[in-house]
Amino acid sequence: MPKVTREQILAYRLHGHRLTERAPAADLAGVAGRCYPQNTPPGAAGLALAARVHEVSEERITAELDGKRLLQAFGARGAPHVFPARDAAVFTRGLLxxxxxxxxxxxxxxxxxxxxxxxxxxxxxxxxxxxxxxxxxxxxxxxxxxxxxxxxxxxxxxxxxxxxxxxxxxxxxxxxxxxxxxxxxxxxxxxxRGILCHGGRQGRSPLLRRTDQWAGAIEGGMKQAPGELVERFLRCYGPATPAQLAEWGGIGRAQAERLWAAAGSGLAEVGSGGGPRWVLKDELGRLESPEEVKGVRLLPPHDPYLQARDRQVLLPDRDRRKVLWRTIGGPGAVLVDGDIRAVWRPKAGRRTLDVTVEPLGRIGAKHRATIEEEAAGVAAFRGLELGELRGC
Structure with missing residues (x-):
């Protein structure tokens, strides 16, 4: 059984989450189907996609949802998530x-x-x-x-x-x-069950609609959906265990074991400091020899990458984990060369967005310009200009 290090796991997951290099604008739906972003607070899914895909704005996300190319519905942990309409069976029946x-x-x-x-x-x-x-x-x-x-x-x-x-x-x-x-x-x-989804808004409140009347009935891939869901989970959160799948999905252990079994013989066991875990066999080589991770990303609260259940792998220091993962009003995370080095909070004005960065470790002066560039991208996503960048 091969052994893997924390650094290998992080690099593997960052690649799976498409956080090593932004995808072309045309790949938006594919990336949404890869990382399955949660949309709480409203707009978080769009920011998560903007951290992974070029040319993403609030207007584009709205257009994709209104055009039924993307679909929003309640899913993992009972929270609203955004995913491609073409993959609806995976993110509905797969988790049912x-x-x-x-x-x-x-x-x-x-x-x-x-x-x-x-x-x-x-x-x-x-x-x-x-x-x-x-x-x-x-x-x-x-x-x-x-x-x-x-x-x-x-x-x-x-x-x-x-x-x-x-x-x-x-x-x-x-x-x-x-x-x-x-x-x-x-x-x-x-x-x-494929009956209910979100569609449009009434003021600031999302409207709930029948899925068949908004986006069409969900058809095809129902039998393969549980196994496909596990595969997508492992491409972003592997190596992992059925218990971690249960926590991620907000489901019981018995259901997680049923879904895990649906993945069949396509899993390989690896060892880590936390005991045995599993990864897709066809991804084992990428896990053992991951690409080097460079660059900066500002991830919103509830970003898919932060939904890993083994938070100690993402951020080993317990006190720093308490700063990032808060029950109410949690900040976003600043990724620097693959590590979470800071948290960030926005404050919107009429025309500008101020961003405050709170370091959790050494960031390095050479990264300030890139952090400012990413913060400007967050402001632009919301149709604003970057105001003050504080804390770094």
Whole structure:
């Protein structure tokens, strides 16, 4: 079993994430299908793609979404992600929890309430899917309205003994009844079933639509989707384990093992300081002899590269990890020659964007000009000019 070092793992992942050299503008969809960017806070997916692809702006991302070449839907960890419409089966069916055990793991926050009213997770998923189809037929709604209307529709479809609990107090929000909250928990499952996606906005709020009426029914590749999902995960986060796949996807261990098995015999085991891990066999050579990583990138909060579950590999110092990975209001990361050397925060004005850089280690004066160039690119993505660059 070959042994690999932290430096080899980092270089392999940076190449997989397309962070070693920006791709041509025409490769935008391909890169989105490679790294599967999360779009929280809104705009984060576009910034993640701008760090990987030439000529990316907010206007271009909007045009790609409106043109249905890119699709946004709830996915891994229940969060909205952006991916190519042509790869929809991979990022929906590929991650879909199916059994009661798998659904309870994915909907873990809702489980105590489901048990209290005696409703199975599979029943919630089925009821929510049918209600969403009906409520969104020929229209689009913001999340609050969809949750309420679907929750009200489900009420009359429940046995009498469950209705009072369904219409009762929600421990999740004082402004919602319990059934409304449970529907909101279930919306990512409805997305993974290929029923629900995002399309357009109402003010600052994204609109939710039926996938078949917005982008067309998801067809083809359903049987291969779980194995393809694991392959894409490993190209960006390998070498890895089923447990890391479970954390990355927000799914249970049993589902992760099922998906892992779908990858078949195409995996190779390698050793590292953290124990045995797996990589795609056809990628083993690239892992053992990675390309040298040079250059600077400003990665937004929740960037796909930062979604690796073994954060100690990306940033060994525990105190520095606490600065970068915060529960609320986390900063972005500054990559310098393959290492996370700083965090950054933007502050937008009417015409300019100020950027503050907080070093986590030695950056080096020679990199300041490149950091300024990348910060200017972040400002340009948002249609602004770079104002002040502080801290480096």
């Amino acid at each position: 929890p199916e059994t009661e055990e798998e659904l309870r793991a994915f909907l873990r926050g809702a489980v105590p309430s489901l048990d209290r009213i005696g409703l199975a997770a599979t029943d919630l998923a089925g009821l929510a899917s049918e209600a969403v189809k009906e409520v969104l037929d020929g229209t689009a709604l913001v999340k609050d309205d969809l949750g309420r209307r679907a929750g009200e529709l489900i009420t009359d479809r429940l046995p009498a003994g469950q209705r009072d609990g369904w219409k009762g107090h929600s421990p999740y929000s004082a402004r919602q009844f319990l059934g409304e909250s449970l529907v909101r928990f279930a919306l990512p499952v409805v997305s993974l």
